[in-house]
Amino acid sequence: MSQANRRNRELRAAALLVLPFVFIFAVFFLYPTYKVVALSFTDAPLIGEGNWVGLANYTKLFGDRLFYTSLWNNFYFVLLTVIPTTVIALLIALSVSKLKGRVQALVLTLFFLPYVLPVSVVTMIWAWMLDFQFGVLQPLIAAITGKPVPVFKNPTWVMPMIAVVTVWWTNGFNVLLMIAGLRNIPADLYEAASLDGATPWQRFWRVTWPLLWPVVSLVLTLQLILQLKLFDQVYLLSNGGPFNQSYVVLMQMYREAFQLNNGGYASAIAMVLFLVIVIVSILQFQLLRIRGRK
Amino acid sequence: MQGTGVHLDAVKKSFGMVDVIKGVDMQVKRGEFAVFVGPSGCGKSTLLRMIAGLEDTSGGSISIGERDVTHADPADRGVAMVFQSYALYPHLSVFENMAFSLRLAKRPKAEVKDKVQEAAAILQLTDHLDKKPSQLSGGQRQRVAIGRAIVRAPEVFLFDEPLSNLDAELRVQMRLELARLHQKLGATMIYVTHDQVEAMTLADTIFVLQGGHVQQSGAPLDLYDDPSNRFVAGFIGSPSMNFLDAKVVAQTSGGITAELTSQPDARFDIALTERPAVGTPVSLGMRPEHISITEGVGLRVTVDVAEELGGVSYQHGTLEGGEPVIFQQTGARHGMHGTVQTVMPDAARMFVFDEAGDRLR
Ligand SMILES: Nc1ncnc2c1ncn2[C@@H]1O[C@H](COP(=O)(O)OP(=O)(O)OP(=O)(O)O)[C@@H](O)[C@H]1O
Ligand SMILES: [Mg+2]
Numbered sequence: 001m002s003q004a005n006r007r008n009r010e011l012r013a014a015a016l017l018v019l020p021f022v023f024i025f026a027v028f029f030l031y032p033t034y035k036v037v038a039l040s041f042t043d044a045p046l047i048g049e050g051n052w053v054g055l056a057n058y059t060k061l062f063g064d065r066l067f068y069t070s071l072w073n074n075f076y077f078v079l080l081t082v083i084p085t086t087v088i089a090l091l092i093a094l095s096v097s098k099l100k101g102r103v104q105a106l107v108l109t110l111f112f113l114p115y116v117l118p119v120s121v122v123t124m125i126w127a128w129m130l131d132f133q134f135g136v137l138q139p140l141i142a143a144i145t146g147k148p149v150p151v152f153k154n155p156t157w158v159m160p161m162i163a164v165v166t167v168w169w170t171n172g173f174n175v176l177l178m179i180a181g182l183r184n185i186p187a188d189l190y191e192a193a194s195l196d197g198a199t200p201w202q203r204f205w206r207v208t209w210p211l212l213w214p215v216v217s218l219v220l221t222l223q224l225i226l227q228l229k230l231f232d233q234v235y236l237l238s239n240g241g242p243f244n245q246s247y248v249v250l251m252q253m254y255r256e257a258f259q260l261n262n263g264g265y266a267s268a269i270a271m272v273l274f275l276v277i278v279i280v281s282i283l284q285f286q287l288l289r290i291r292g293r294k
Numbered sequence: 295m296q297g298t299g300v301h302l303d304a305v306k307k308s309f310g311m312v313d314v315i316k317g318v319d320m321q322v323k324r325g326e327f328a329v330f331v332g333p334s335g336c337g338k339s340t341l342l343r344m345i346a347g348l349e350d351t352s353g354g355s356i357s358i359g360e361r362d363v364t365h366a367d368p369a370d371r372g373v374a375m376v377f378q379s380y381a382l383y384p385h386l387s388v389f390e391n392m393a394f395s396l397r398l399a400k401r402p403k404a405e406v407k408d409k410v411q412e413a414a415a416i417l418q419l420t421d422h423l424d425k426k427p428s429q430l431s432g433g434q435r436q437r438v439a440i441g442r443a444i445v446r447a448p449e450v451f452l453f454d455e456p457l458s459n460l461d462a463e464l465r466v467q468m469r470l471e472l473a474r475l476h477q478k479l480g481a482t483m484i485y486v487t488h489d490q491v492e493a494m495t496l497a498d499t500i501f502v503l504q505g506g507h508v509q510q511s512g513a514p515l516d517l518y519d520d521p522s523n524r525f526v527a528g529f530i531g532s533p534s535m536n537f538l539d540a541k542v543v544a545q546t547s548g549g550i551t552a553e554l555t556s557q558p559d560a561r562f563d564i565a566l567t568e569r570p571a572v573g574t575p576v577s578l579g580m581r582p583e584h585i586s587i588t589e590g591v592g593l594r595v596t597v598d599v600a601e602e603l604g605g606v607s608y609q610h611g612t613l614e615g616g617e618p619v620i621f622q623q624t625g626a627r628h629g630m631h632g633t634v635q636t637v638m639p640d641a642a643r644m645f646v647f648d649e650a651g652d653r654l655r
Contacts, residue, residue, distance in 0.1 A: 186379065186381065188377050188379055188381040189381055189383060191348050191368075191375075191377070191381065192375070192377065192381040192383075192442075193383075193394070194348075194367075194368045194369060195346060195347075195348075195368045195369060195373070195374060195375055196369070196394050196395035196398055196442075196446070197369035197395055197398050197399060198369075198398050202398055206383075206394075206398075207383065210385040211384070211385060
């Protein structure tokens with residue numbers, strides 16, 4: 001009797017605690033997700049109902065040249081950012097962790113600062129720094145290539161430059177994760193290794209690297225997912241141009257949905273990108289885990 | 295300096311403004327088992343880490359064998375260290391942990407295998423070579439840490455409280471294994487511990503550290519029988535020595551007569567060559583096992599706690615003046631708890647210390 005009572009009370013308390021989250025999750029996540037899936041099988045405009053068209057949106061998408069260009073650009077961008085940002089973050093974390101006390105906090109803050117800025121400010125800063133006529137970085141570019149380059153209007157330069165901006169913007173967070181990982185490695189392992197005769201190089205490859213690997217693979221996976229969702233920087237810096245050289249999948253989805261009013265087709269694009277991200281990140285995760293276990 | 299294992303000369307260490315080691319001289323002979331003891335925070339670990347090269351030396355010099363290694367790299371000193379935390383590489387198997395230094399030195403595979411197998415056999419780890427450290431018990435991890443040191447065949451082994459994470463039974467067992475290992479390898483070993491029994495049983499020489507200095511060094515029983523100051527007398531031996539305040543009331547032909555401050559009817563004739571003047575306050579040290587029950591006059595001790603260990607018991611009590619006294623009883627159960635006992639220390643085995651804590655002989 002009293003036991004049943006207590007159970008009831010516990011259940012009520014549990015429900016009370018969980019309900020607000022479940023409600024918000026259902027309204028703002030589950031329902032929209034269901035809606036996107038449903039929409040992708042219709043010819044609906046952005047607002048209002050449409051007719052069931054089966055897989056027509058998907059067949060159309062797989063025949064769309066622009067979609068392949070976008071997808072390729074996405075992967076190109078991933079190639080340009082994921083591994084470089086991880087390596088850079090690791091190098092920065094290794095040097096920052098050699099510093100002590102206040103100096104370390106200060107340097108860490110400096111590296112983290114860009115991450116706090118909103119994307120519009122970040123792109124504004126870089127658009128000015130790289131401005132064809134007045135940009136402070138143009139002399140540097142001129143020194144390397146021989147002449148100033150309007151980087152966001154140049155098909156070869158546009159993607160790498162967006163990658164540079166993105167790495168600069170998001171690197172602080174990765175540095176933070178790496179620092180946390182490095183702090184987790186007990187100092188006496190390094191002491192034991194130096195007694196065992198390890199050079200700094202050997203200490204890194206035989207102690208730091210294997211013990212930091214879980215964090216490195218976490219950073220790689222998070223970055224992969226994040227960079228496949230590229231949109232803001234492209235939209236603000238180059239708007240997909242020139243000659244679609246920086247056009248990416250989310251850009252295409254945005255255009256179909258909000259400029260051409262093709263809600264159904266845009267949903268299909270979103271679904272395909274979602275599947276691509278799931279597959280690629282699972283593949284990567286498995287790959288990293290196997291390497292880690294070796 | 296032939297046969298020198300480890301030689302420290304006026305070694306100093308400060309962390310910023312704080313002087314931790316204030317000038318330590320010591321000589322550990324080749325093949326000797328030396329033990330550092332001292333209260334917590336006295337700098338035992340620091341001194342050990344300085345010998346290993348893990349802490350810089352602020353002053354003085356350290357030599358190992360014939361070489362001055364004061365500023366040498368840890369790897370070039372020919373020392374191996376066993377950490378209290380074991381410091382095993384968690385991602386490597388037991389075999390690879392033990393082989394680590396040989397792998398770094400790029401030794402041939404066969405040699406690595408031989409040396410690791412040999413060390414594993416000594417430490418009974420042969421069945422565990424493929425396991426990761428996380429799959430081992432505390433005692434096994436400890437053995438791997440020792441194995442890693444053995445494989446390097448160092449001139450000097452350094453141990454920082456290696457047994458402190460083990461339970462009582464395993465400690466006893468590992469203590470014996472360490473003693474055997476020392477006999478077998480014949481290498482110089484320096485060992486830091488809190489544990490009296492470990493220090494007394496393992497050591498050839500004990501160094502008592504306190505206040506940044508070596509208070510006394512010598513064979514365990516020499517320190518026990520002949521402490522050179524009050525600190526060493528109180529630190530060596532468990533339970534520790536009783537100290538009772540007293541005053542010199544007369545000089546006799548062979549020594550002094552002292553009278554306890556808290557019980558003036560208790561007087562002792564003590565043999566001393568350097569006789570302090572009448573009226574000098576002194577401190578009398580007596581070990582619990584040198585105090586026995588007497589029928590006649592003696593110290594009246596109110597026993598409040600009795601620790602019965604079976605074979606012996608320690609009776610904790612106070613004098614009328616409130617000074618604590620511990621005495622030892624052997625054999626039968628005594629049931630002295632709550633009673634007043636009259637006890638008499640053996641005056642021939644009493645130590646006399648002056649007010650500064652130095653021994654008067
Ligand atoms: N890196 C450091 N920076 C500043 N002070 C330190 C440092 N390492 C140790 N000390 C100080 O040096 C003193 C001696 O420390 P140490 O670790 O050698 O003591 P210990 O004798 O090994 O003590 P325990 O028996 O508790 O292990 C302590 O007072 C400690 O606060
Ligand atoms: Mg210590």
